[in-house]
Amino acid sequence: xxxxxxKRNLWNKSYTFNGYQDHVLISTxxxxxxxxxxxxxADEKIxxxxxxxxxxxxxxxxxxxxxxxxxxxxxxxxxxKRFKDxxxxxxxxxxxxxxxxxxxxxxxxxxxxxxxxIPFENFKDITYIxxxxxxxxxxxxxxxxCISSWDIENQKWIRTGEFKVALKSLDNSSCxxxxxxxxxxxxxxxYIWKVIQCYGITQDPSTKDYMMVLHYCENGNLRNYxxxxxxxxxxxxxxxxxxxIGLLNIHNAGKIHKDFHSGNILFATIPYIxxxxxxxxxxxxxxxxxxxxxxxxxxxxxxxxxxxxQYTKASDIYSFGIVMNEYxxxxxxxxxxxxxxxxxxxxxxxxxxxxFKYTPKLLADLITKCWDAKPENRPTARExxxxxxxxxxxxxxxxSQMDEYxxxxxxxxxxxxxxxxxxxxPQAIYTSRLLNFKNLPEPVNSDAIQSVLLSECFDCQxxxxxxxxINQDDENNIE
Numbered sequence: 158x159x160x161x162x163x164k165r166n167l168w169n170k171s172y173t174f175n176g177y178q179d180h181v182l183i184s185t186x187x188x189x190x191x192x193x194x195x196x197x198x199a200d201e202k203i204x205x206x207x208x209x210x211x212x213x214x215x216x217x218x219x220x221x222x223x224x225x226x227x228x229x230x231x232x233x234x235x236x237x238k239r240f241k242d243x244x245x246x247x248x249x250x251x252x253x254x255x256x257x258x259x260x261x262x263x264x265x266x267x268x269x270x271x272x273x274x275i276p277f278e279n280f281k282d283i284t285y286i287x288x289x290x291x292x293x294x295x296x297x298x299x300x301x302x303c304i305s306s307w308d309i310e311n312q313k314w315i316r317t318g319e320f321k322v323a324l325k326s327l328d329n330s331s332c333x334x335x336x337x338x339x340x341x342x343x344x345x346x347x348y349i350w351k352v353i354q355c356y357g358i359t360q361d362p363s364t365k366d367y368m369m370v371l372h373y374c375e376n377g378n379l380r381n382y383x384x385x386x387x388x389x390x391x392x393x394x395x396x397x398x399x400x401x402i403g404l405l406n407i408h409n410a411g412k413i414h415k416d417f418h419s420g421n422i423l424f425a426t427i428p429y430i431x432x433x434x435x436x437x438x439x440x441x442x443x444x445x446x447x448x449x450x451x452x453x454x455x456x457x458x459x460x461x462x463x464x465x466x467q468y469t470k471a472s473d474i475y476s477f478g479i480v481m482n483e484y485x486x487x488x489x490x491x492x493x494x495x496x497x498x499x500x501x502x503x504x505x506x507x508x509x510x511x512x513f514k515y516t517p518k519l520l521a522d523l524i525t526k527c528w529d530a531k532p533e534n535r536p537t538a539r540e541x542x543x544x545x546x547x548x549x550x551x552x553x554x555x556x557s558q559m560d561e562y563x564x565x566x567x568x569x570x571x572x573x574x575x576x577x578x579x580x581x582x583p584q585a586i587y588t589s590r591l592l593n594f595k596n597l598p599e600p601v602n603s604d605a606i607q608s609v610l611l612s613e614c615f616d617c618q619x620x621x622x623x624x625x626x627i628n629q630d631d632e633n634n635i636e
Contacts (some may be wrong), residue, residue: 166309167216168230173271177202177215180228180267206266220309228267230306237291239307242272249274254358254367255337263343268304270345273357275299275370278357285322292327292366296373303356304595321373322356326366341369343433346410351403353423353431371431374423379480382424383487389516390550390559396428397481399547403430404477405538408470415468416589417476418457450593455586456490460505460530463592471532477541478527479510485520486513488579495584501594505530507603515562519548519555530600 160590179315187511200508204211209225216226219235222257227233249255258272265271280297327337344355356370376382388396400422407414407430414421414430421432439612451462459475460466479490490510500508509528512521529535536544548555 162246166230167218167219168218168226168306169215175206180231181206181212182269183266204324230266231265233266234306236265236271236307240265247274249358249360249367251367253338257341258358268306269354271304272341272345272355273304275357275359277359277362279523280322280324286323286555292325292449295324295326295368297322297324299356299370321375323371323373324359324368325371326361326364326368328358336419337367337369340433343412346412351399351427351429352406353429353434354488372425374425374429374431376424379419379422379424379484380489382428383484385409387564390520393484394545394549398542398549399428400430400480401477401538401542401545403428404473405542407433408473408538412557413468414473414476416453417473417480418454418587419480419489420454420587422480429522450591452589452591454589455496455500455592456510458533458592459528460597461532463501463504463506463594464597464600471535474535474538474541475528475532477538478524478535481520481527482510482512482516482524485516485524486511488513489585489587491580492579492581494582497584498588498594501592501597505598505600507601515565517558517562530598530602 163411183206204215206212206227212227216229216231217443218224219226219232221235222232224234240259244259249258254274258274261270261272279300281300283295283297285293285295286581299322300319302320305315305317307313308315311405341355341358344353346518353374354372356372359368359370360366361368376386404414404417414433416432417430421430423429423431451458451465451468453462455463457476457479458471459468462472483490488511491500507530509525514526522539523536527535527541
């Protein structure tokens with residue numbers, strides 16, 4: 158008798174992401190973050206692997222083993238056996254990559270946690286997009302698409318079909334680097350919601366460079382998005398909520414982004430946080446000054462990080478504040494001055510970007526809390542999301558204020574608001590690089606800046622003459 162005879166899909170077809178996560182979480186024994194703490198921080202209802210009854214109600218039953226699903230139309234134990242049986246049929250010809258992909262497939266509680274080795278011939282229309290701080294980005298059409306679920310009746314994987322993806326190579330990755338593998342692992346360790354999904358790994362046969370296969374965002378990064386799309390305040394708050402959820406998921410996974418800036422926030426129909434290349438555990442106890450320097454984009458880096466201390470969750474929040482202000486003002490931070498040692502000194506002394514004069518006070522207050530000089534005064538990602546959610550959903554309370562500022566913007570024309578015509582300084586650099594500033598002062602909140610923040614318009618951005626008072630011997634102060 159055929160062992161699969163009369164088997165059928167028994168998944169909960171009515172499951173529509175009704176507040177629950179789309180896959181279970183696996184409890185980590187010995188983790189410094191308890192399940193209770195995670196549940197209190199997370200924004201979705203959490204289901205753990207041991208919650209059999211809840212798994213059954215939410216995901217349904219696997220038609221093969223008759224056990225509750227581990228995610229939407231997914232059974233981890235049954236799919237792990239299928240993946241394992243197929244290991245002999247593929248290889249990346251790199252042991253470390255093979256092990257990484259195999260482990261992801263054996264442990265995948267849902268399709269977003271499952272990596273694939275994808276032969277390069279499975280892509281067409283490969284087009285160069287841009288260069289990032291550490292490699293090149295391409296777009297491509299993936300002919301078969303990614304695994305969606307298992308078809309019990311026909312005993313085969315159901316795939317999404319052809320769709321567009323991004324291919325991200327790291328320079329000189331033909332000799333696979335720890336950084337490349339760590340970035341891929343970071344995508345697996347973070348709950349995929351508002352964070353770019355990694356589908357797998359491929360290899361360019363001409364350069365031999367390995368490439369991550371990532372979700373493609375047709376609207377580009379945040380900067381491209383706000384320059385090419387009109388948005389009112391409620392629309393912007395909605396997008397900022399999405400970005401805050403992504404950052405919350407990163408922090409809930411015990412990670413720090415470490416390179417949070419507008420170039421790493423991508424837009425499809427919704428925003429996604431990308432580029433987890435520098436993600437690291439948040440419980441790193443070594444907070445000493447790093448002699449070799451720190452990677453980042455200077456305008457978005459917290460003052461304590463500029464001074465050489467390690468990134469923390471609070472430094473991610475500082476970066477969020479800079480991004481939030483950029484999105485609202487639609488102007489890149491510190492665009493009219495060199496991004497050098499002199500700017501780093503000013504930031505430590507309390508300098509912050511312009512706050513657009515038609516920014517509602519509630520948003521201006523949240524921005525300034527995010528970029529407070531003292532990390533302990535900044536909100537958490539959870540608090541950020543809650544404050545933005547309150548602004549968005551309590552429309553009866555805040556609707557008139559938001560409409561008032563939208564009307565002021567329309568009345569005065571978009572030319573005041575957009576940065577299209579601003580001449581960016583040739584030494585204003587918005588890609589990640591190694592920075593090593595010396596002799597920076599202890600970070601403070603400038604009284605002068607704070608007094609201006611209380612007024613209607615914050616307009617104290619530096620011009621070239623402001624920097625003449627500081628010794629700008631960059632060769633001695635930045636590597």
